[in-house]
Amino acid sequence: MGTGLDKETLELTMDAIREFAEAKLPAAKLLELDARDEFPEQIVRGMCGAELGVQLLFIPEEFDGMGGGAFDVYRVCEEMARIDLGVATGVLATFLGCDPLVYGGTHEQKKKWLGRIANEGLLMAYGATEPEAGSDLAALRTTAAAVIRDGEVVGYKINGAKQWISNGGVADLYSVLALAPGGPSWFIVEAGAPGFTHGKPEDKHGIRASNTAALSFNDVYVDADRLVGGEEGKGLIQAQLVFGYTRLMVAAFGLGVGWAALDRAIPYSTGRIQGGSPLSEKQGYTHKLIVPHAVRLEASRAYIEETAERLDSGEGTLNTEGAIAKYLASEAGNGAADAAIQALGGYGYTREYMVEKIKRDARITTIYEGTSEIMEMTICRDRWQVHLKTQGRHYHEQARPMEGLHERHPHVGAGVAALALHGLAEILETARVHRLTRHQHILFRLGELIAVAEGSAGLAARAARAAEGTLNPKAPTRFPAGALAAFSRIYAREAVAKVASEGMRWIGGALGGSEITELEKRLGMPAVHQSQAGLIPDMDHAADVLYDRART
Ligand SMILES: Cc1cc2nc3c(=O)[nH]c(=O)nc-3n(C[C@H](O)[C@H](O)[C@H](O)COP(=O)(O)OP(=O)(O)OC[C@H]3O[C@@H](n4cnc5c(N)ncnc54)[C@H](O)[C@@H]3O)c2cc1C
Numbered sequence: 136m137g138t139g140l141d142k143e144t145l146e147l148t149m150d151a152i153r154e155f156a157e158a159k160l161p162a163a164k165l166l167e168l169d170a171r172d173e174f175p176e177q178i179v180r181g182m183c184g185a186e187l188g189v190q191l192l193f194i195p196e197e198f199d200g201m202g203g204g205a206f207d208v209y210r211v212c213e214e215m216a217r218i219d220l221g222v223a224t225g226v227l228a229t230f231l232g233c234d235p236l237v238y239g240g241t242h243e244q245k246k247k248w249l250g251r252i253a254n255e256g257l258l259m260a261y262g263a264t265e266p267e268a269g270s271d272l273a274a275l276r277t278t279a280a281a282v283i284r285d286g287e288v289v290g291y292k293i294n295g296a297k298q299w300i301s302n303g304g305v306a307d308l309y310s311v312l313a314l315a316p317g318g319p320s321w322f323i324v325e326a327g328a329p330g331f332t333h334g335k336p337e338d339k340h341g342i343r344a345s346n347t348a349a350l351s352f353n354d355v356y357v358d359a360d361r362l363v364g365g366e367e368g369k370g371l372i373q374a375q376l377v378f379g380y381t382r383l384m385v386a387a388f389g390l391g392v393g394w395a396a397l398d399r400a401i402p403y404s405t406g407r408i409q410g411g412s413p414l415s416e417k418q419g420y421t422h423k424l425i426v427p428h429a430v431r432l433e434a435s436r437a438y439i440e441e442t443a444e445r446l447d448s449g450e451g452t453l454n455t456e457g458a459i460a461k462y463l464a465s466e467a468g469n470g471a472a473d474a475a476i477q478a479l480g481g482y483g484y485t486r487e488y489m490v491e492k493i494k495r496d497a498r499i500t501t502i503y504e505g506t507s508e509i510m511e512m513t514i515c516r517d518r519w520q521v522h523l524k525t526q527g528r529h530y531h532e533q534a535r536p537m538e539g540l541h542e543r544h545p546h547v548g549a550g551v552a553a554l555a556l557h558g559l560a561e562i563l564e565t566a567r568v569h570r571l572t573r574h575q576h577i578l579f580r581l582g583e584l585i586a587v588a589e590g591s592a593g594l595a596a597r598a599a600r601a602a603e604g605t606l607n608p609k610a611p612t613r614f615p616a617g618a619l620a621a622f623s624r625i626y627a628r629e630a631v632a633k634v635a636s637e638g639m640r641w642i643g644g645a646l647g648g649s650e651i652t653e654l655e656k657r658l659g660m661p662a663v664h665q666s667q668a669g670l671i672p673d674m675d676h677a678a679d680v681l682y683d684r685a686r687t
Contacts, residue, residue, distance in 0.1 A: 138447050139204025140192075142608050148192065148207075149214050155187050156218040162489060165219050165344065169492050172338060174346040176305055179225040184256025189215075191253055193230050193237070198245055199253035205380060205446035206609055209387040209439055216391025217398075220496040221344030223388060225258075228301035228345075231381055231504075232259025235310045235321040239364040239373035248308065248323060260306035262297040262324075262350055263374065269298075270509045272312070272319075273371065277352060279313035279322060279362075291315065291362065293322060293355040299503075303348030304333045310363065311352070312374070317367025321374075322357055330355040341495030375454065378505075379446060382457035385504040386439050389461070389468030392497040393432045396468075396475035399490050400425060401681060403479055414478075421678040422671075424478040426625070428471035429681055433619065434590045434626045435464035437597035440610060455517040459586045462510040465500035472497035511582030518585050519572060522563045530560035530588070537592055540599050547598040547620045548627035551666045552591040554659070555631040559588045561657045562638035571645050580641045584634050591623075591630035598623040618680040621673045628667050635663045 140148070159178050168175055183190045192211055194200020203211070208230070215223035229252065236248055251257055268274040277295025281288045293313050297303070309324045324331060334349035363373065404414035404425070414420045442456040475490040476483035483490050501507040521529045537553035563581065565571070572578045600606045601616035614622070635658050643651045679685040 139207045140201060140609075144201070145203075145207050145210060145609055148189075148201075149210060151187060152182075152189065152211065152214055152218070155182065160218060160222065166486070166489065166492065168219075168221070168344040170486065172336070172343045174225065174305060174336065174344060175222065176346075179222060180256060180258065182222070182226055183229055183258060188256075189226055190229055190256065193233065194249050194253045195237070195245075198249035200249065205383055205443040206440070206607065208380075209383055209443045210609065210611075212384045212387035213391035213394075216388040217395045219344055220388060220392050220493075220499070221342035223391070224301050224342050224345040224499070225305075227384060227388070228261060228306070229257075229259040230384060231261035232302070232306070232308065232310045234261070234377040234381060235363045235370075235373050236323070238376045239321065239369060241365050244323070244360070244363065244365075252308070257307040258302055258305060260300050260302040260309045260350075262300050262303075262309050262311040264298050264300070266296055266298045266349075270506060272374065275312060275314060275319060277311070277313040279315040279320060279357075281316050282356065288359050290356055290358045291322065293324065293352040293357065295352050297350035297352075299337070299347055300333075300350055301345055301347055301503075303346065303350055304336055305346045309350070311350075312370050313352075315362070315367040319370035320367045321363035321370050323361045323363065324352075324355060324357055328355050328357070340498060341492070342499050343495075376452055379442070379451075379453035379457035382454075382461040382504055382510075383439060383442055383446070385500055386435065386457070386460040386464035389464035389466070389497070389500040390432055390436055390439065391468075392493060392500065393428065393464070393468030393471035396472040396490050396493045396497070397425060397429055397432070397681075399488075399493075400475040400478035403482075405682065415678075415682050418675070418678070420478070421682075422674045424474045425681060426674050426677045427629070428467065428474050430622045430625045430629075430677065431463070431467035432471060433614065433622050434594040435460065435467045437593040438463055438590050440597065440607060441593050444607060455514055458505065458510045458513040459589055461500075461504065462507055462514065462583075462586050463590050465497075466507060468500055469497045508579060511579040511586075513582070514585050515572070515578050515582035519563070519578075519581075522560075522567065527560060527564040527567065530556045530563065533589075533592065534560070537595060540595060544599040544602055544620075546624070547595045547602065548591070548624035549595040549599065551624065551627035551631050552588070552595045554662060554666055555588040555591050555627065555634045558631060558634045558638065558658050558663070559584060561654065562634065562642060565642055565646075565650065565654050565657075569642075569646055569650065571642065574645055577641050577645060580637060584638055587630045587633050591627040594619075594623040594626050614680065618677070618685065621676045621680070624673050625670065625677060628670050631663050631666055635660060 191201040192203035196202040279291040279293050282290040330353040332351045337347040407414045439460045472494040534553040534556035537549045541550035598619040601619045
């Protein structure tokens with residue numbers, strides 16, 4: 136992936152998406168699609184075709200695309216999710232479907248298929264999940280038997296089933312993961328191939344404007360040149376290659392859908408009078424239902440942006456960072472959407488108000504492209520290895536740049552983020568000494584603590600860059616540096632409190648006794664408690680920013 140679009144092209148693309156949505160997808164239409172459980176095929180084809188051309192974003196320039204980078208894709212995915220996550224999923228499915236080709240295809244395959252997607256606006260689907268193989272993709276049962284003529288493999292016969300495939304009933308092209316003689320491999324299958332059928336659209340909880348269907352393969356023949364990369368057995372590696380990137384897209388969805396919810400709750404609460412004054416002026420309301428969610432969303436944005444920049448600079452696949460970004464943003468998006476229903480009270484609970492739909496839509500982001508639990512496992516397993524390799528120094532070392540940052544920018548929460556990282560190092564070390572990751576629950580909970588602690592460092596770094604005026608020029612500018620600093624101080628306090636209290640809880644739950652007293656000392660609990668000083672004034676300030684009442 137290259138460095139991507141220039142700022143003006145990205146902004147023009149996003150303006151075009153907004154204008155298209157304003158014209159074709161007004162709120163009443165979105166609610167109607169949801170109620171009727173209808174996929175707006177012509178609109179999605181317009182978005183991925185001549186009318187708007189969103190698909191060009193992720194197709195390299197040499198294959199007639201625009202060659203957008205990860206940062207561009209994050210901005211566009213967030214924007215689409217703000218409009219409607221179901222429609223965004225229809226577009227994302229083409230992004231995902233292409234990925235095995237983009238990252239694993241031969242030059243000829245890319246030229247043929249990516250060129251057609253760019254120029255003809257073909258819709259794609261990504262067929263990995265099966266009825267018996269969801270989180271554990273390696274358990275797949277769909278087979279691709281080699282068809283041999285004169286001693287040469289001329290094609291494959293695909294047999295099996297796929298489950299929960301976005302665009303499954305409407306795509307023109309499918310990338311399908313199947314077990315070839317040499318191992319799991321991706322194949323390109325065209326709609327209408329004999330023996331290839333799909334089920335009826337699933338009646339889903341949310342993203343009802345997306346099409347999700349099961350696929351069935353009964354002796355579906357494809358020529359050998361449909362084997363992605365031309366070599367069998369590379370499928371799971373090719374799937375792994377794109378996880379950093381694809382999880383970043385779903386992270387951007389979490390961010391977009393979460394802000395879509397808050398941006399409805401905030402104006403609602405300024406107009407809604409209860410007890411003689413607007414809800415927006417009640418601290419018990421704003422500091423529970425608005426502020427913490429905005430802060431968590433912006434922490435996840437910081438992590439998304441850092442990961443996108445690293446992907447664009449060619450730093451490798453960044454699977455774990457993609458997992459952290461997805462985990463933080465999808466959980467934050469869900470939390471924000473849930474809070475928005477509460478923020479609108481009885482109105483929020485009715486289908487007439489968009490937040491009710493947004494909440495159902497948001498839920499999918501913690502399930503598809505790897506569930507939150509699988510993210511927790513991925514994050515902890517990877518960082519655990521780093522902890523072992525560095526003999527427990529990793530997170531202490533990660534804390535040091537934060538301490539340096541704190542000296543240069545004392546107001547961005549970096550000192551507290553450093554405290555969270557040091558605490559994390561102590562908890563991981565205690566877990567190592569007592570071999571506690573043999574408890575799967577502890578492993579997963581550590582995954583959460585790692586994500587939150589790294590998230591706090593990410594937001595502090597972003598707030599410092601905002602203060603220095605060195606943020607990525609393509610980053611949104613909604614919040615000034617002072618506001619980001621306040622958000623970061625709030626999030627860092629949440630992170631350190633969580634690392635310390637949850638860490639103690641789970642480690643204590645497994646050990647009890649004197650080890651806990653020892654860990655309590657090593658965590659420096661008095662400092663953790665002291666770090667909470669100033670939280671309420673910072674939340675007051677954050678509320679003022681979110682409600683446009685702030686002076687700075
Ligand atoms: C609307 C929708 C659209 C989708 N679109 C696509 C698509 O386009 N292409 C595609 O290939 N797939 C798609 N999926 C599938 C999606 O990626 C899977 O549903 C997801 O990966 C989870 O798999 P599963 O449903 O089989 O659940 P399972 O893997 O059976 O998981 C069920 C629960 O168990 C937990 N769990 C699983 N394994 C473990 C473990 N080892 N330890 C602890 N807990 C565990 C999970 O976190 C989850 O909470 C879509 C799904 C939906 C609902």
